[in-house]
Amino acid sequence: MTGRNMLLALDQGTTSTRAILFDAGLAPVAVAQRELPQHFPSPGWVEHDAEQILAHALEVMRQAAAAAQRPIAGIGITNQRETTVLWRRDTGQPVHRAIVWQDRRTADFCARLPAGMVTERTGLLPDPYFSAGKLAWLLDNVPGARADAEAGRLCFGTIDSFLLFRLTEGRVHATDATNACRTLLWNIHTGEWDEELLRLFAIPRTILPEVRDCAAEFGETTALGRPLPIRGMAGDQHAATLGQACFAPGMMKSTYGTGCFALLVTGDQPVMSRHRLLTTLAWQLGGKRAYALEGAIFNAGSTVQWLRDGLGIIASAAEATELAAQADPAQQVHLVPAFTGLGAPWWDAGARAAILGLTRGAGRAEICRAALEAVAFQTEDLLAAMRADTGGPITTIRVDGGMANSDWTMQQLADITGAIVDRPTVTETTALGAAWLAGLQAGLLPGPEEAPTHWRLERRFTPRSGTDAAARHAAWLDAVRRVRS
């Protein structure tokens, strides 16, 4: 970076909202965070209070920005994807709580959709995970919403779009292409809202945001006490791909937070998956789209949380690793973490979690090992699908997210997948990617075609021989077969 300006990233995630101030070398200098309350009004339903998200976003951005000793050249926003907000154009007030990506209320509706047509246009599957079904539910279930929407009185958006609207006091109703491509309403081939899909979901065009590049002038906010430009925007997994500097086809990042999201960059043409992966945007810059194959696993770190809070067999996430390392290698215990069904490549909403292979000799250590190993096995299932879709090997995985802190788990990941696992020095890659986008737009950083300056290796995990990886993975697949609905 040639200037000395700073960059502010806002990472609005499923369980927390974080702001990170980055210095001129893209090193984090200040962090502020708030946990986000979750609402579960019915089994399988998950909601967030969008006003509370805004309040937390303002609070953490103000805290982090207070540490800035130089001018802030731009704000980058990154967010939990698919989560759906519908709000009044005149006041900015949401008409209902946000419906979160994990929410399954539209499962029956989605099961009736024409899967081939939806996948061909969006690269996605007609699953309740995505926004369009949630938006249709809001229009049909909030009194007066459909009439107000048709009269142009409502706005739809994902969290990025809602925050932008409010940060700019209603002047800008926009989103970026990576968030748009997760709605099930945006055509990944044309890069536009798709008329056929709008008809299928009965969505009035007037409520949709304008779609911009990930690095663009999104408007100015005065919410931090001085005018600041918003210059970057991307869904969190796409921002993490940029933060991991996965700029070339064949590069892959895998984020192990609550869930796990693996993106393999495939280049400037979409690779349509034949193995139930998602075809998605990696980024859109300078009007040009880059594509990726994505595998989404719904439960990764959340399984460790369940061991701690549900079963109560560990006191901290770190203890799971300590116990796993002591487990009896002769015990063949498997934990299939299908707490909310199975994501890619199975897409089985009815599957439920199970622990299999227990004997009287099995205990806490073996269950912890099974929980951590499940992450490696599930990643291998995604990699197998990616290899089959692209016809090429995957040699290296760049990892991040809370669970990537577990050295033992990362070594298992290398052993099971046969790929090198690289962990960078900055594991806040989502925020890093958003800051990078803002820096790019501000003209302070080079584009993806030039050698990245913001990625440095912290630790490399190399696959070991003699670990019976193939036999262990085969036993895992047998366990998955048993929990399928």
Ligand SMILES: Nc1ncnc2c1ncn2[C@@H]1O[C@H](COP(=O)(O)OP(=O)(O)O)[C@@H](O)[C@H]1O
């Ligand atoms: N040392 C560790 N070993 C295993 N899991 C861990 C460890 N540290 C954190 N985690 C898991 O990582 C998750 C938090 O990661 P984070 O990236 O902050 O998630 P998110 O952004 O989805 O909220 C938690 O679910 C936690 O159980």
Ligand SMILES: O=P(O)(O)OC[C@H](O)CO
């Ligand atoms: O909030 P995270 O980090 O769990 O990410 C959520 C994903 O974007 C959902 O698709």
